[in-house]
Amino acid sequence: MDNFIGHKGKSGIDLSMEFNEHLKGMGVKVIREEVASLERTNTGFLVNGEKFSHVVLATGTIPKELNIPKALYFIEKPSALDNKDVIIIGGGDLAYDNAVRIRQAGANVTILLRGEPKANLSLLEEARKLGIKEIRGDLKEMMFDGEFYRFGYVKYHAVAIFIGREPNRSLIEDLGEIEVDLPSFSTSIKGLYIVGDAALGTLSQTALASGSGLAAAMHIAKTVRSE
Ligand SMILES: Cc1cc2nc3c(=O)[nH]c(=O)nc-3n(C[C@H](O)[C@H](O)[C@H](O)COP(=O)(O)OP(=O)(O)OC[C@H]3O[C@@H](n4cnc5c(N)ncnc54)[C@H](O)[C@@H]3O)c2cc1C
Structure with missing residues (x-):
């Protein structure tokens, strides 16, 4: 959380716990x-x-969804993707934020973009520093064989979608x-x-x-x- 004044650096979860404690203190039934x-x-x-x-x-x-079987829309446990090849669809803050999270947890990450990335500059720089690949292409080329996703000649274990x-x-x-x-x-x-x-x-x-x-x-x- 960088831009909620007075709470710089606090996670959304910690902030909601604080809200919860405050409410309890005021006698609100949760x-x-x-x-x-x-x-x-x-x-x-x-x-x-x-x-x-x-x-x-x-x-x-x-999340807005796409018709891709078993795609992820929320990554609860990045460590579950350790050593996996993951392709992320989307080019905004959420796509890059999740790309960075799972890369840091050990996944090999590729971001599939439609045009130019729209994520903020610091996220873009961090993603590039971590070696996250950015490719462009048409989603229609994505195939799922029941186990792997194929895009072009490359095979991925998982697809995560963050398109808004x-x-x-x-x-x-x-x-x-x-x-x-x-x-x-x-x-x-x-x-x-x-x-x-x-x-x-x-x-x-x-x-x-x-x-x-x-x-x-x-x-x-x-x-x-x-x-
Ligand atoms: C990755 C990310 C980073 C962000 N960073 C920032 C930031 O740095 N600064 C900032 O100001 N904002 C940030 N935001 C935006 C901020 O999180 C939201 O604007 C804010 O949380 C919206 O609050 P809300 O209460 O409207 O919805 P939410 O926080 O989304 O809460 C909705 C709640 O409703 C619950 N719910 C939904 N349906 C039901 C149901 N049927 N029964 C019971 N419960 C239900 C959900 O479980 C959830 O707990 C970020 C968002 C994301 C996703």
Whole structure:
């Protein structure tokens, strides 16, 4: 985390642990559970069957996918790719960041680009210093034989795809077209707010995500007081 002011060098995980501790200290109930259903009722919402008057959706983003079998979209354990030949598709920060992570963990990494790389200069320099190869080509040439991926004459053990992310609004897909109103982050559905990357998409920044949550919280407090 380089650009969330006051938190230089802190990892996203450490930061979220700190947020969690802060919330606990303020008496906020935190439940660790996958939300499988969000339904609208006459008076509010049912979230996993439990009633709420307001919902703030902060579900972040999901990766854009390609039709390549068994491709990786998230690398949880870089060491699992030690000594493997890995081809990464994508040319932005996420592609280069993951390329560097798995290279440092011992993988042989090639990045497949469509045009010029769009990652920031320090990531590009680091990738090049680590000997990560950059190639250009048409994805249509990629073949999978059930075990290896082939691109041109070269064989790879794994393909990882980082071609961008999109707002994760899958929980509210069935609620129809929803407009987000700024600066409150309220929506065209009474009581529903969408904040963070789920609202802002490519403007993905921690400061904006926490600010939008605060804007929603303040709007809810004001609405509840005036009801
Ligand atoms: C590699 C990388 C580096 C980054 N570096 C920086 C940086 O240096 N500085 C910066 O400001 N920003 C950075 N960002 C962006 C920053 O991480 C995001 O803007 C921020 O985390 C968005 O917060 P959010 O709460 O909207 O979403 P997220 O942090 O993505 O959180 C969404 C949460 O919702 C949960 N969720 C989703 N669906 C469900 C469900 N059905 N049930 C229960 N939970 C669910 C997810 O598990 C996740 O915990 C980076 C992002 C990435 C990927």
